[in-house]
Amino acid sequence: MNWMREVLPLVIVFFLRANLWLSNGVKVKDTARYYVNSPVCKMPYVNPFTADIMSRFHKRKMKGCRTDADMVTSEFDFNTHQYRLHIHEHLARPFLKTKGNATLECEYSDISRNNSADVPDNNYVQSKMHRLTNHVLVPKTTDHIITKCYVRKGHRRRKLIQSDSMSFIQDPLTNDGKVEDFVRKQKVDPQPSVLIMGLDSTSRINFRRTMPLVYDFVKQLGWFEMxxxxxxxxxxxPNLMAVLTGHSRSGIEKVCDVEELGCLDSLPFIWKRFKQANYTTLYAEDCKKINTFNYLMPGFKKKPTDYYLRPLLLAIEDQFPIIKEWGYAYCVGRHLSFKYVYDFGQQFIDRFLGRSPFFGFLWSNSFTHDHYQGAASLDQLFRRYLKSFEDAGLFKRSIVILMSDHGHRYGPLRKAPTGYLEERVPMMFIYVPPWFRKKYPKLAANLHKNRNRLTSNYDLHMTLHHILQLHSRSMAEFPDKYKSQKCKSCQSLFFEVPFNRTCAMAGIEEKWCCCHPSETIPFTPKVAPIIDAMIQRMNRHLVERKFDHLCHNYTLKQVIRMDWKPVLATGLRPADKDEHVYIIEFKTLPNTPEFEATVRWNNRTKALLSMDMDDLSRLNSYEEDSNCINDKIAKKYCICNDSLKK
Known part of the structure; x- marks a missing residue:
């Protein structure tokens, strides 16, 4: 049996290396084991297909929302530059036959934003119903409609047989000469359109695991994975605000209170600069309950972009049946929640590609927000949209970004051995078209170099600014007002990122930094003072924020895991041998919430140097714990007094 003890470890090592080799499709080298490999940052590679994860992974087939065909459809009439509605009366024949001498009646009502409401982003206006006749033209002032079709027999009560909704990308470019000017300029100095597509809670690791068809698409020439x-x-x-405004959460708090109406409107969203550059803009996001700028916030006082899906989203989630899957609205009426966003995006592309530069931001929560396996069900549909965008010519003319905000913050992936990276390393792909690669070969070459450099959301923000000033030769040519307010050392990804870049240089706080490997240590009396100080800090925070009358004090129940790593020099200050960073996974009482805290401790002074409660990670669901509080950050750590479990 001695030979088995000697050979078995070798077999295991061979199997693991072979598995890594297969997952990469290349021969294993030391450098292939890191996303980033520099003297100051070593971000380890993670194999997405390890047995412990794949044993729990079960792909579920996408469920349909309907079996009936669309009774009312629309098409864009290029002669009138208006939408035309069509009624497919033959689809009603089965209903009409059952009613004898019956007739089909269809109606529609306009849906628009209620700008006079106290909170316009959470309200909509619905007009009275208008009779819908076949081939009717939609007024150019109409952005969204709800349709209803009935069967009526004589004077009897009508029976509803189908209700639906539609959005319209109305065309303001009919006869003003802008199209001709744009086409002429494109031949001399092309101006790229920009489309950002986002899937919430999708790490680059889980993206490879769950969406092989989409991953295969973004491996084509012109795509660069960061x-x-x-x-x-x-x-x-905070992650999207960094991308779209260049601000951190604390930086925004110094400007205005996001819980006050009008605050968001005053911030420098990147789509404002694109609008100033004569771009047409769009923003669409599904799941009204958790929209990025509306969850526990009043949203925008004024419509943020030229085309905005939220008014329709409010109306259909109010009026249509909702089927939940993966935690949130999956089917809204007859369609997937996801499809409302991407059909809107498809219309936008069809209407303006080649006629006007555009900036579009499409964000989806419905499949991926709560369940890491939800992306697998979306894979085939999302690939079809990408192919449809390709057929429309998007990738010939435009810069396209496929991204996420973060990985899964709680659940099986987060608790896996690789959960630290699963949470902190979101997917990020940037595509530049052939003409761009030809005209700006240096910028494309820099993107290629930056694939395995440490980068952040603030760099992406600067990249979006760079698109509007492609002739800039360095960051020194960027006006200060366009630079990230949080990270002055951050830069466009079209410029080469420094090889020896630290997290501090990229605007990444120690809490989220994945550069320095940590070491798991036992929970001993030696480290008990660190735990005690951490719990005291948590309880003191409740008092400081005046949450102590709502939220219960914490008592330690269990330390699950404790990791240690040294504090490295940042260039701003030297390393202190007595200062260390501890990453502590633990449970408290009551209700057994599970947290992960990153704390800095000085062994010489026995003092807790830093612990940001707002960055405390919650590793299990807090949905039933925090209904007493509306603060979006405190929700993850508050254990409401009225939620205590026996």
Whole structure:
């Protein structure tokens, strides 16, 4: 049996290396084991297909929302530059036959934003119903409609047989000469359109695991995967605000209170600069309950972009039946929640590609927000949309970004041995078209170099600014007002990112930094003071924020895991041998919430140097714990007094 003890470890090592080799499709080398491999940052490669994860992974087939065909459809009439509605009366024949001498009646009502409401982003206006006749033209002032078709027999009560909704990308470019000017300029100095497509809670690791068809699409020429892209905040809001405004959450708080109506409107969203550059803009996001700028916030006072899906989203989630899957609205009426967003995007592309530069931001939560396996059900449909965008010519003319905000923050993936990276390394792919690669070969070459450099959301923000000033030769040519307010050392990804880049240089706080390997240590009396100080800090925070009358104090129940790593020099200050960073996974009482905290401790002074409660990670669901509080950050750590479990 001695020979088995000697050979078995070798067999295991061979199997693991072979598995890594197969997952990469290349021969294993030391450098292939890192996303980033520099003297100051070593971000380890993670195999998405390890047995412990794949044993739990079960792909579920996408469920349909309907079996009946669309009774009312629309098409864009290029002669009148208006939408025309069609009624497919033959689809009603089975209903009409059962009623004898019956007739089909269809109606529609306009849906628009209620700008006079106290909170316009959470309200909509619905007009009275208008009779819908076949081939009727939709007024150019109409952005969204709800349709209803009935069967009526004589004077009897009508029976509803189908209700539906539609959005319209109305065309303001009919006869003003802008189209001709744009086409002429494109031949001399092309101006790229920009489309950002986002899937919530999708790490680059889980993306490879769950969406092989889409992953295969983005391996084509022109796509660049930023493998060292690291998130800068806990949830969607701080990460997208970094991309879209260049601000951190704390930086925004110094400007205005996002819970006050009008605050978001005052911030420098990147789509404002694109609008100033004569781009046409669009923003669409599914799942009204958790929209990025509306979850526990009032949203925008004014419509943020030229085309905005939210008014329709409010109406259909109010009025149509909803089927939940993967935690949120899956089917809204007859269609997938996801499809409302991407059909809107398809219309936008069809209407303006080649006629006007555009900036579009499409964000989806419905499949991926709560369940890491949901993306697998979406794979085939999402690939079809990408192919449809390709057929429309999007990838010949435009810069396209496929991204996420973060990985899964709780659940099986987060608790896996690789969960630290699963949470912190979101997917990030940037596509540049053939003409761009030919005209700006240096910028494309820099994207290629930056694939395995440490990058962040603030760099992506600067990249979006760079698109509007492609002739810039360095960051020194960017006006200060366009630079990220949080990270002055961050830069466009079209410029080469420094090889020896630290997290501090990329605007990534220690909490989210994946550069330095940590070491698991036992929970001994020696480290007990660190735990005690951490729990005291948590309880003191409740008092400081005046949450102590709503939220219960914490008592330690269990330390699950404790990792240690040294504090490295940042260029701003030297390393202190007595200072260390501890990453502590633990449970408290009551209700047994599970947290992960990153704390800095000085062994010489026995003092807790830093612990940001707002960045405390919650590793299990807090849905039933925090209904007493509306603060979007405190929700993850507050254990409401009225939610205590026996």
């Amino acid at each position: 493998q060292g892209y690291t998130k800068v905040g806990d949830n969607t809001y």
